[in-house]
Amino acid sequence: MNESLLRELVPAVIGVLVRRGADFAAAEDAVQEALIRALGAWPDDPPRDPKGWLVAAAWRKFLDATRAETSRRGRELAVDREPPPGPATTADDSLWLYFLCAHPSLPPGSAVALTLRAVGGLTTRQIAAAHLVPEATMAQRISRAKRQLAGLPLDRPGDPATVLRVLYLVFNEGYGGDVDLAAEALRLTRQLAAVTDDPEVAGLLALMLLHHARRASRTGAAGRLVPLAEQDRSRWDTGLIAEGVGILQGALARDRLGEYQAQAAIAALHADAPSTGETDWVQIVEWYDELLKINDSPVVRLNRAVAVGEADGPQAGLAALSTVDPGLPRHTAVHAYLLERAGDLGRAADLYAEAAHAAASAAERDHLTREAARVRVRINEL
Amino acid sequence: MAKYLLLKHYRGAPAPQNDVPMDRWTPDELTAHIQYMDDFADRLRDTGEFVDSRGLTPQGTFVRSDGVGRPPVTDGPFLETKDLIAGWMIIDVETYERALDLAAELSEAPGAGGKPIREWLELRPLLAERAPTTTE
Numbered sequence A: 001m002n003e004s005l006l007r008e009l010v011p012a013v014i015g016v017l018v019r020r021g022a023d024f025a026a027a028e029d030a031v032q033e034a035l036i037r038a039l040g041a042w043p044d045d046p047p048r049d050p051k052g053w054l055v056a057a058a059w060r061k062f063l064d065a066t067r068a069e070t071s072r073r074g075r076e077l078a079v080d081r082e083p084p085p086g087p088a089t090t091a092d093d094s095l096w097l098y099f100l101c102a103h104p105s106l107p108p109g110s111a112v113a114l115t116l117r118a119v120g121g122l123t124t125r126q127i128a129a130a131h132l133v134p135e136a137t138m139a140q141r142i143s144r145a146k147r148q149l150a151g152l153p154l155d156r157p158g159d160p161a162t163v164l165r166v167l168y169l170v171f172n173e174g175y176g177g178d179v180d181l182a183a184e185a186l187r188l189t190r191q192l193a194a195v196t197d198d199p200e201v202a203g204l205l206a207l208m209l210l211h212h213a214r215r216a217s218r219t220g221a222a223g224r225l226v227p228l229a230e231q232d233r234s235r236w237d238t239g240l241i242a243e244g245v246g247i248l249q250g251a252l253a254r255d256r257l258g259e260y261q262a263q264a265a266i267a268a269l270h271a272d273a274p275s276t277g278e279t280d281w282v283q284i285v286e287w288y289d290e291l292l293k294i295n296d297s298p299v300v301r302l303n304r305a306v307a308v309g310e311a312d313g314p315q316a317g318l319a320a321l322s323t324v325d326p327g328l329p330r331h332t333a334v335h336a337y338l339l340e341r342a343g344d345l346g347r348a349a350d351l352y353a354e355a356a357h358a359a360a361s362a363a364e365r366d367h368l369t370r371e372a373a374r375v376r377v378r379i380n381e382l
Numbered sequence B: 001m002a003k004y005l006l007l008k009h010y011r012g013a014p015a016p017q018n019d020v021p022m023d024r025w026t027p028d029e030l031t032a033h034i035q036y037m038d039d040f041a042d043r044l045r046d047t048g049e050f051v052d053s054r055g056l057t058p059q060g061t062f063v064r065s066d067g068v069g070r071p072p073v074t075d076g077p078f079l080e081t082k083d084l085i086a087g088w089m090i091i092d093v094e095t096y097e098r099a100l101d102l103a104a105e106l107s108e109a110p111g112a113g114g115k116p117i118r119e120w121l122e123l124r125p126l127l128a129e130r131a132p133t134t135t136e
Helices: A003-019 A024-041 A050-073 A090-101 A108-119 A124-130 A135-149 A160-172 A181-195 A199-212 A238-252 A259-272 A281-294 A298-312 A314-321 A331-341 A345-358 A362-381 B027-047 B096-107
Strands: B002-011 B050-055 B062-064 B073-075 B084-093 B122-125
Touching: A003 A024, A003 A050, A003 A090, A003 A108, A024 A050, A024 A108, A024 A135, A090 A108, A090 A160, A090 A181, A108 A124, A108 A135, A108 A160, A108 A181, A124 A135, A135 B027, A160 A181, A160 A199, A181 A199, A199 A238, A199 A259, A238 A259, A259 A281, A281 A298, A298 A314, A298 A331, A314 A331, A331 A345, A331 A362, A345 A362, B002 B096, B027 B050, B027 B096, B084 B096, B096 B122
Parallel strands: none
Antiparallel strands: B002 B084, B002 B122, B050 B084, B062 B073
């Protein structure tokens, strides 16, 4: 059995149950139970019609749950016992689910979890394992999110930006573990791009493809972080890069620039360069300027300072950095990098060590500690 | 979301507001305290923010290697001087402010006289398991 095929059916099956009169929360629960049954039963006994099997199993689960609820409350079933056929418009089903699961009323962590389950077709256990929390905790997070959504009007399309933010969050949760969240985010964004006509969706898809193309070179032995300048570019996936660049060009041609397209343009310029020295940093700075016009955030200013340091030299980079809030994560690391390039090795080593203390992940901490050690070796060799 | 460790100290933290040793509490006060702690953990399970919680015995020993093939060297316990952890809870929350609020709620647990202990809890962010995918 192909587990990813099974998972791709999940949004459509939820859609079928909802059209038959089930509310979203109950339908989603029933499909999750049917999915777990399928994962157990299909390897030995694959069904001829996987979707039909899932719909039937989920509908039974739903009726069982509704009957139990009805007898508890002494109320009548509000849904038809006999399933009407209903139209099968898979694209609309999944689109509606994307918007619902990323609803702005949900906290980001809950929107991520619900999206992975209802749109991604992951089990609660897989989502919990990917986030290193107990399964019961994740189950609660998801059912609370569904309770928060109860009673919301579902007919209106939401803001695509909220959906993109959730998918971007999932992508940034990174690689590793049993469930590859970055790959999952890429799959869900690809699926979304297939049913929407929005240059920013295409922009995010391009951005993910261009980053994904570099994944093999991003980590060395024992999960060691390899910075862009030291990555073995022969290991970059040229197929994914070509796909990302093609999608980005199509999006940019529509002349409705957004932050994901601008970020993807920067990633494309990196992907295009044989080395950091041969990278078109001037154009990268221009794209950061575009990005600032769309979204003037401290993170963008910080990354722009790095690019300015490459385009116009470390002093210009330090000048650009002086306008960025020093409390920002990674500010100290960028400061250290620019000081090293400017030749102030003593301060650079101290700041790398300081940045290591403030790092948010073990991989970044180890990388920055190694940078401090490397600069101290340079000082001793002078 | 981000994970935080809430550390409860036997020793080493500043003195709490209601500073009466537990063995001087009445049985009812003890029961009320334990109930409060259990309810707190249950509320976090309900909100989907609970990760783990364990208590530690006060008996700790320092251990170090004395070279391969030689028995480990032990030392301690270092009574009265050492910082001593009583237990921990790990939470997974959306914001730092939420972590602060939860720590304060835990610190409000009732103690002697049924009054809140208001002990000091140490709040420590866990390092993320993975570096973010997009940084450059």
